[in-house]
Amino acid sequence: MKYQTxxxxxxxxxxxxxxxxxxxxxxxxxxxxxxxxxxxxxxxxFNIVRMLHTNSLVVWLLLGFFGAAYFLIPEExxxxxxxxxxxxxxxxxxxxxxxxxxxTYVFNLFEGNWLLGKEGRxxxxxxxxxxxxxxxxxxxxxxxxxMTVLKGRKTAISTILLVGLWALALxxxxxxxxxxxxxxxxxxxxxxxxxxxxxxxxxxxxxxxAYLMLKLTxxxxxVVEKWLYVIVATALFSGILGTGHHYYWIGTPGYWQWIGSxxxxxxxxxFFAMMSFAFVMVWKGHRDHPNKAAxxxxxxxxxxxxxxxxxxxxxxxLHGVNYYSHGTQITAAHGHLAFYGAYVCLNxxxxxxxxxxxxxxxxxxxxxxxxxxxxxxxxxVFMTFTLTFAGTIQTHMQRxxxxxxxxxxxxxxxxxxxxxxxxxxxxxxxxxxxxxxxVPRKEVISTxxxxxxx
Amino acid sequence: xxxxxxxxxxxxxxxxxxxxxxxxxxxxxxLAAFLSVRASDPVGFxxxxxxxxxxxxxxxxVVLVSSGALAAWALRLRDGAQRGAARLALVVAALLGVxxxxxxxxxxxxxAADGIGWDTHPFFTFYYLLTGFHAAHVVAGVIVLLLVAxxxxxxxxxxxxxxxxxxxxxWVILFPVLxxxx
Numbered sequence: 220m221k222y223q224t225x226x227x228x229x230x231x232x233x234x235x236x237x238x239x240x241x242x243x244x245x246x247x248x249x250x251x252x253x254x255x256x257x258x259x260x261x262x263x264x265f266n267i268v269r270m271l272h273t274n275s276l277v278v279w280l281l282l283g284f285f286g287a288a289y290f291l292i293p294e295e296x297x298x299x300x301x302x303x304x305x306x307x308x309x310x311x312x313x314x315x316x317x318x319x320x321x322x323t324y325v326f327n328l329f330e331g332n333w334l335l336g337k338e339g340r341x342x343x344x345x346x347x348x349x350x351x352x353x354x355x356x357x358x359x360x361x362x363x364x365x366m367t368v369l370k371g372r373k374t375a376i377s378t379i380l381l382v383g384l385w386a387l388a389l390x391x392x393x394x395x396x397x398x399x400x401x402x403x404x405x406x407x408x409x410x411x412x413x414x415x416x417x418x419x420x421x422x423x424x425x426x427x428x429a430y431l432m433l434k435l436t437x438x439x440x441x442v443v444e445k446w447l448y449v450i451v452a453t454a455l456f457s458g459i460l461g462t463g464h465h466y467y468w469i470g471t472p473g474y475w476q477w478i479g480s481x482x483x484x485x486x487x488x489x490f491f492a493m494m495s496f497a498f499v500m501v502w503k504g505h506r507d508h509p510n511k512a513a514x515x516x517x518x519x520x521x522x523x524x525x526x527x528x529x530x531x532x533x534x535x536x537l538h539g540v541n542y543y544s545h546g547t548q549i550t551a552a553h554g555h556l557a558f559y560g561a562y563v564c565l566n567x568x569x570x571x572x573x574x575x576x577x578x579x580x581x582x583x584x585x586x587x588x589x590x591x592x593x594x595x596x597x598x599x600v601f602m603t604f605t606l607t608f609a610g611t612i613q614t615h616m617q618r619x620x621x622x623x624x625x626x627x628x629x630x631x632x633x634x635x636x637x638x639x640x641x642x643x644x645x646x647x648x649x650x651x652x653x654x655x656x657x658v659p660r661k662e663v664i665s666t667x668x669x670x671x672x673x
Numbered sequence: 674x675x676x677x678x679x680x681x682x683x684x685x686x687x688x689x690x691x692x693x694x695x696x697x698x699x700x701x702x703x704l705a706a707f708l709s710v711r712a713s714d715p716v717g718f719x720x721x722x723x724x725x726x727x728x729x730x731x732x733x734x735v736v737l738v739s740s741g742a743l744a745a746w747a748l749r750l751r752d753g754a755q756r757g758a759a760r761l762a763l764v765v766a767a768l769l770g771v772x773x774x775x776x777x778x779x780x781x782x783x784x785a786a787d788g789i790g791w792d793t794h795p796f797f798t799f800y801y802l803l804t805g806f807h808a809a810h811v812v813a814g815v816i817v818l819l820l821v822a823x824x825x826x827x828x829x830x831x832x833x834x835x836x837x838x839x840x841x842x843x844w845v846i847l848f849p850v851l852x853x854x855x
Contacts, residue, residue: 449691456695474791474798481702485695 220576222293224300229577230310231286232570236653238279238317239563243646245272250639254632267324270344276558277342278317283566284387284423285309285360288380290573291430292364296371301363309359316352320345340404342412343394350394357388375444376426376433379451383422390414402470409465416557417461417528421454421489424524424565428493431517431568436504446496450489457485467538468545476538483536490529490561497521510575512588512655516568519596523560531556531603543618548631549610556603564596567652574656584655591655594648602641609634685831693839696810700803700843704850707799714795719855721796724789726780730852733776734844737811740769741841744818744834751827759830763822766837770815777808800851807843814840 220226249268252258256265293300300306322328323346329335334347345353361384368377393410429447433440463479497518508514531553535544544550575582609631616622616630683690711718747762784790784797791801814837821833 445687448688452688452691453695456692472791474802477703477706477798477802481699481706484702485698488695 220579222299224303224306225290225293225573226577227300227303227306228286228290228573230307231282231289232574232577234310234314235279235282235286235566236570236656238275238282240649240653242272242275242279243642243649245269245275247639247642247646250635250642253635254639263325270324271321273342274320274344275317278313280558280562280566282310282313283569284384284420284427287427287566287569287573288360288364288384290569290577291427292367292377292380295374295377295430296368298367298371301366301370305359305363309356309363312352312356312359316345316349316356319349319352338397340397340408343408345394347395350391353391354388357391361385361388374440375447376430379422379429379447380426383419383426386419387415387423390419405469406466406471409462413462413465414459416562417483417486418455418458420562421458422451424520424561425450425454425489425493427565427569428497428517428521431513431572432497432500432504434572435506435508435510435514435517436500437506437508438500438504442503443500446492446500450492450496453485453492454489457482457488461486464536464538464541467541480537480539484533486536487525487529487533490525494521494525510572510582510585512582512585512592513568513572515589515592516564516571519592520560520564520568523556523564523596523599525560527553527556527558527560527603531607534607544610544614547610547613547617548606548634549614552603552606552610555606556599559596559599567592570656584658587651587655591648591651594651595645596648598641598644598648602638602645605634605637605641609638685828685835689832689835693835696839696843700806700847703799703803703806704846707803707850710795710799717794718796721794721800722852722854724784724787725800725852726783727852729776729780730848733773734848736769736773736776737841737844740766740773741834741838743769744830744837747822748827748830748834751825751830756825760822760825763818763825763830763833767815767818767822770811770818770837773811774808774815777804777811803847803851807840807847810840810843 245268248259248263249265249272252260252265252268259268289300289306292298323335323337324344327337329346330337332346337346338344343350364384365381368381390411393407396407398404398407425447429443432438433443459482460478461483463475464483466475466479498521501514501518535541535549535553571582571588612631612634613627616627617624680687743762743766747759747766750756750759750762789797791798817833817836821829
């Protein structure tokens with residue numbers, strides 16, 4: 220660790236992993252409810268479990284991004300973080316907000332209250348006071364990292380990371396605008412949801428991936444930056460108007476069907492570029508970095524993001540296809556692998572890279588960490604396939620033949636059992652990952668054990 | 674890792690080529706979609722097409738291609754160290770872009786007066802999407818041409834001219850497919 224303030228990342232990563240554990244527990248629970256619908260139905264209804272599953276995902280990914288920024292910005296800008304206190308204050312606000320959401324939802328506190336009650340808008344369910352807290356935390360964060368970057372060296376990686384994080388915070392402001400017209404509500408809602416995951420998060424992803432490639436492969440910064448610019452350009456070119464693929468059936472004019480179909484098809488390009496980038500860098504690289512686990516997660520991230528976000532996204536993005544497949548298990552299949560590949564693996568890659576450095580030791584437990592990669596990824600890919608098959612059958616029975624929704628659900632129950640099984644495997648993979656990260660042992664996979672992790 | 678790649682041989686900046694290829698993919702996909710929907714209703718599309726103002730679009734083709742030639746000529750002038758003449762050529766190229774937009778504006782106004790909108794017929798959905806998108810690029814191109822006339826490093830002019838040729842090229846393909854193809 221070159222800079223003392225990088226240590227901030229340790230707190231962020233730890234909280235993120237705790238929330239990741241909650242997310243996966245929620246996922247397994249939701250998987251159980253799918254096959255045993257009355258399970259816990261009075262105590263913890265499905266809609267609450269689902270909210271916990273998706274929101275804890277978003278929050279832990281964000282905490283991971285923030286932590287990654289606190290970790291890599293000092294190195295990139297050759298400068299200590301402007302204020303350690305502000306960074307921890309930001310974390311406290313976010314944790315209090317998250318607990319607030321959980322308590323508000325589980326016990327349904329302050330129902331109907333404008334400021335304190337739940338809002339019930341998918342993914343933006345947070346009570347308004349939590350939303351405000353998120354904005355305050357984001358402002359603190361942006362002030363803190365921007366001051367750091369302004370004082371120090373400016374690199375393409377830190378600049379693009381900052382642009383991504385600024386845009387992320389600005390777009391969140393649309394969460395406060397909730398028109399009573401349902402079509403308009405959805406239109407602005409996607410400004411947050413879509414423009415995050417298929418817009419600015421890709422900038423964050425590309426810059427963190429670029430940083431990892433720079434460190435792990437030792438390829439010249441100049442080469443990495445050229446790739447980074449191309450990836451970012453294609454991501455924004457396709458992603459912004461790609462929002463149109465959510466505007467097919469919400470009451471917006473019909474030309475969105477063509478704008479959405481064409482631009483969102485091109486969204487596959489930046490993901491393909493990121494995958495090519497990662498592999499080309501590894502082939503060209505001359506550094507034999509001892510942290511093989513971080514490299515595996517990085518390559519896995521780029522590959523599974525290409526399949527989950529790119530291929531599975533394209534699968535149902537054309538409006539002629541989406542007319543039939545909309546809102547079926549096809550969507551769930553895509554959502555799971557896209558989030559896992561693009562953002563979960565990305566976070567676990569930077570955690571795997573940074574944690575040994577933050578804890579000032581060599582990257583131990585590489586084999587366990589890599590085993591956890593294969594367990595988690597194998598589980599997610601299996602889940603993606605079962606949900607894709609379920610969705611294909613569901614699309615045909617429900618949308619083509621016209622069978623009733625619940626009759627179709629009965630027919631595809633076997634896939635839900637398999638999905639539960641794969642979810643349990645993901646959970647075990649996560650436990651293994653936590654063990655490998657937090658419990659130190661002595662063993663390093665490296666041809667040259669004298670090379671220390673940077 | 675300083676080996677030269679084929680990308681280094683591109684005239685102008687790599688990023689402008691990333692943009693140009695992306696644009697061509699979008700317009701190409703748009704035209705492909707148009708042609709496949711047209712195949713399902715050739716008679717309806719033919720009838721709708723007759724409502725278009727072909728002469729105006731023909732004049733616009735001449736205007737835009739001339740403008741493109743001027744932009745290319747500007748780069749040559751700049752390389753020959755005739756900065757003033759290069760700037761003049763760029764400004765005139767931009768003005769021709771404005772002329773294109775004016776004629777386009779008359780065309781749209783005429784359609785509106787005839788009560789034709791984007792949802793009158795699928796033909797017009799594509800007509801407005803493709804020509805509207807293209808017109809937006811002409812607006813951007815005019816701004817780019819004026820920018821590179823101001824900051825007139827040869828590299829900048831090269832990038833500006835490359836973008837402007839893409840706008841040209843797209844129109845030269847849109848025009849026959851939308852206005853003329855029977």
